[in-house]
Amino acid sequence: MKRFLCLLTLPVLLGAAAPATTPMPAPANVHASHGWVRYLLPNLPAAGYMTLTNTGDITTRLVGASSPACGTLMLHESLNNGGTAMMTMVKSLTIPAHGQVSLAEGGYHLMCTRPKMAPGSKISLILSFSDGDDLLLLLPVYGPAGPGKE
Numbered sequence: 001m002k003r004f005l006c007l008l009t010l011p012v013l014l015g016a017a018a019p020a021t022t023p024m025p026a027p028a029n030v031h032a033s034h035g036w037v038r039y040l041l042p043n044l045p046a047a048g049y050m051t052l053t054n055t056g057d058i059t060t061r062l063v064g065a066s067s068p069a070c071g072t073l074m075l076h077e078s079l080n081n082g083g084t085a086m087m088t089m090v091k092s093l094t095i096p097a098h099g100q101v102s103l104a105e106g107g108y109h110l111m112c113t114r115p116k117m118a119p120g121s122k123i124s125l126i127l128s129f130s131d132g133d134d135l136l137l138l139l140p141v142y143g144p145a146g147p148g149k150e
């Protein structure tokens with residue numbers, strides 16, 4: 001309980017000591033964690049999953065993705081339409097300030113249309129954001145069972 005109180009008190013003290021000018025909001029700053037790719041077969045699309053965290057004060061949007069290991073890399077959303085699994089294209093994905101968005105099985109994912117990869121390897125990909133930032137990622141490739149289930 002004591003520690004909890006300290007955490008609450010600190011920002012108040014800092015706020016009191018700060019000058020009266022409005023601080024500049026920190027720009028959007030997105031990083032990815034728990035990223036991986038599910039590879040099935042050469043003639044089937046591979047899917048990319050990860051958690052995107054924005055530590056900045058400004059909301060941003062994921063607006064594009066590309067990888068030399070994919071044909072086209074698209075942003076998709078899996079939907080359950082009355083018991084039928086479907087996927088739709090998503091134009092952009094909002095990552096709120098100080099927020100998190102998960103690309104996970106059954107939800108948002110990156111769709112790698114013509115995969116050139118093998119399980120056990122890593123692929124590079126670039127995510128582009130609406131504020132002009134690019135994020136370069138190196139994601140491990142797993143087979144159908146995914147990570148931690150071999």
Ligand SMILES: [Cu+2]
Binds near residue numbers: 076077109110111
């Ligand atoms: Cu898809």
